[in-house]
Amino acid sequence: MSFSRKAAYSFAVPLLVALALAAMPHPAIAHVEQGQATGFLTGLKHPWSGLDHVLAMIAVGLWGAQLGNPALWLLPVTFPMMMSLGAVMGLIGMGLPGVEVGIALSSLLLGGMVMGEVRPKLAVAVLLVGFFAVFHGHAHGTELPPGQSGLLYSMGFVIATGCLHGMGIGIGLVHRWPAGRLALRGAGAFIAGMGLFFLARALT
Amino acid sequence: MTIRSNVAWGTGLALCVGTLLRPSDAAAHLVTTGMGPVYDGIGHLLLTPEDLVPVLALALFAGLRGATQGRRAMFLLPVAWLAGGLLGLRVTAAPVFPVPALSFLILGALLAADVQLPANGVAAVAVVLGLVHGVLNGAALRQGAGGFGLLGIMAALFVLLALASAFVVSLERPWTRIAVRVAGSWIAASGLLLLGWAFRG
Numbered sequence: 001m002s003f004s005r006k007a008a009y010s011f012a013v014p015l016l017v018a019l020a021l022a023a024m025p026h027p028a029i030a031h032v033e034q035g036q037a038t039g040f041l042t043g044l045k046h047p048w049s050g051l052d053h054v055l056a057m058i059a060v061g062l063w064g065a066q067l068g069n070p071a072l073w074l075l076p077v078t079f080p081m082m083m084s085l086g087a088v089m090g091l092i093g094m095g096l097p098g099v100e101v102g103i104a105l106s107s108l109l110l111g112g113m114v115m116g117e118v119r120p121k122l123a124v125a126v127l128l129v130g131f132f133a134v135f136h137g138h139a140h141g142t143e144l145p146p147g148q149s150g151l152l153y154s155m156g157f158v159i160a161t162g163c164l165h166g167m168g169i170g171i172g173l174v175h176r177w178p179a180g181r182l183a184l185r186g187a188g189a190f191i192a193g194m195g196l197f198f199l200a201r202a203l204t
Numbered sequence: 205m206t207i208r209s210n211v212a213w214g215t216g217l218a219l220c221v222g223t224l225l226r227p228s229d230a231a232a233h234l235v236t237t238g239m240g241p242v243y244d245g246i247g248h249l250l251l252t253p254e255d256l257v258p259v260l261a262l263a264l265f266a267g268l269r270g271a272t273q274g275r276r277a278m279f280l281l282p283v284a285w286l287a288g289g290l291l292g293l294r295v296t297a298a299p300v301f302p303v304p305a306l307s308f309l310i311l312g313a314l315l316a317a318d319v320q321l322p323a324n325g326v327a328a329v330a331v332v333l334g335l336v337h338g339v340l341n342g343a344a345l346r347q348g349a350g351g352f353g354l355l356g357i358m359a360a361l362f363v364l365l366a367l368a369s370a371f372v373v374s375l376e377r378p379w380t381r382i383a384v385r386v387a388g389s390w391i392a393a394s395g396l397l398l399l400g401w402a403f404r405g
Contacts, residue, residue: 073382073385073386076386077316077385077386077389080389080390080393081389081392081393081396083393084393084394084396084397084400085396087396087397087400088396088397088399088400088403089400090400091397091400091401091403091404092400092403092404150397150398150401151253151254151304151394151398152253154393154394154397154398154401155253155257155390155394157394157397158390158393158394158397159390162386162390
C-alpha cells in the first residue's frame with residue numbers, strides 16, 4: 001500500500017514546482033503590462049468558486065484512489081485536458097447544451113461511482129471523466145477578467161484543478177483501511193446526493 | 205535514423221519555422237534588471253512563462269528519454285536559440301499563430317505521452333523550439349538588451365536544461381516519472397486553453 005503514499009507525492013511535487021514557476025513573474029519586474037499575477041490568481045481561484053465543480057473534481061481523485069494504478073493518475077490527467085477542450089469550445093463560440101445539467105450529472109454519477117466503488121474498464125472510466133470535464137471547462141474556463149494575462153490565468157486554472165484532484169487522491173489514501181473504505185463510499189454518497197440537489201436546481 | 209526520416213525531420217523543421225514566422229511588426233517584451241544586457245537576457249527568460257515553460261517541458265522530456273538525449277538538447281537548444289535570436293535581431297518577425305500556445309501544447313503532449321521519438325527526435329524538437337522562440341526573442345530584444353541579452357538567455361537555457369533534465373534522468377522510481385508526465389499534461393492543458401484565447405470567437 002506504500003504506492004498510494006508515493007502517488008500522493010507524485011502530485012504534490014509537480015504541483016509545488018508548477019506553483020513556484022508560475023508564481024515567479026512579478027508584475028513590477030517582469031512586464032510593463034499590469035494584471036499578470038492577478039491573472040494567475042484569478043485562474044487559481046476559479047475552480048474553487050462553485051461547490052458543484054469542487055465536488056466533481058474531488059470525486060475524480062477519490063475514484064482514482066479507489067481504482068488504483070493506472071486510473072489513479074490517468075483520471076486526473078484526463079480531466080484537465082478535456083476541461084481545457086471544453087473551455088476552448090466556449091472560447092471559440094461553440095455552444096454546449098445543458099452545461100449546468102451536465103455539471104450536476106457529473107457530481108451525481110462520479111459520486112455514485114465512488115459510493116458503489118464501481119470498477120469499470122479503464123477506458124470507460126477515462127471516457128466518463130473526460131466527457132463530464134468538457135462541461136466543467138465550458139462553464140468556467142472562459143471567465144477571464146479584462147486586462148489579465150490569459151496564459152497565467154490558464155496555468156492557474158489548470159493547476160488549481162490538478163490540486164483539487166490531488167486533494168481527492170490525498171483523501172482517498174484512507175482506502176487502505178476497511179473503515180476508510182467505508183468512509184470513502186460515504187463521501188461518494190454525499191457527493192452523489194449533492195449532485196441530485198444540483199440537478200434539481202439546474203432543472204428548475 | 206534513416207535518410208528518409210532525416211529528410212522528414214528537416215522538412216518539418218523548415219515548415220514549422222516558415223509558417224510560424226512572417227514579416228511584421230515586433231511586439232517588444234522586455235525585462236530590465238539594471239545590471240546590464242546579459243542579466244536582462246537571463247531575466248527575460250526566467251520571467252517570461254511563454255518561453256520558460258516550453259523550455260522546462262523540453263528539459264523534462266529530454267530527461268525522460270535518457271541522459272544522451274538530455275545532453276544533446278542541453279547543447280543544441282541554446283545554440284539554436286542564439287541562431288534564431290541573431291536572425292530575429294535582423295528581420296522583423298511576428299507569428300501568424302500563437303507560438304507559446306503551440307509550444308505548450310506540443311511539448312506538454314510529448315512529455316505527458318512520454319513519446320518514443322526516433323533517435324534524433326529530441327534534438328530536432330530542441331532545434332525547432334530554439335529557432336522559433338529565438339527569432340521572437342531576438343525581435344523583442346532588438347530595442348533592449350540586443351546580442352548580449354541573447355548570450356544571457358543562452359547561458360540561462362544551458363543551466364536550466366542541464367539541471368532539469370539531469371534531475372529527471374536521476375529519477376528511478378516509476379511514480380516519479382509519472383509525476384513528471386502529469387506536469388506535462390498540465391502544460392499541454394494550459395496550452396490548449398491558451399490556443400482557445402488566441403482564437404476566441
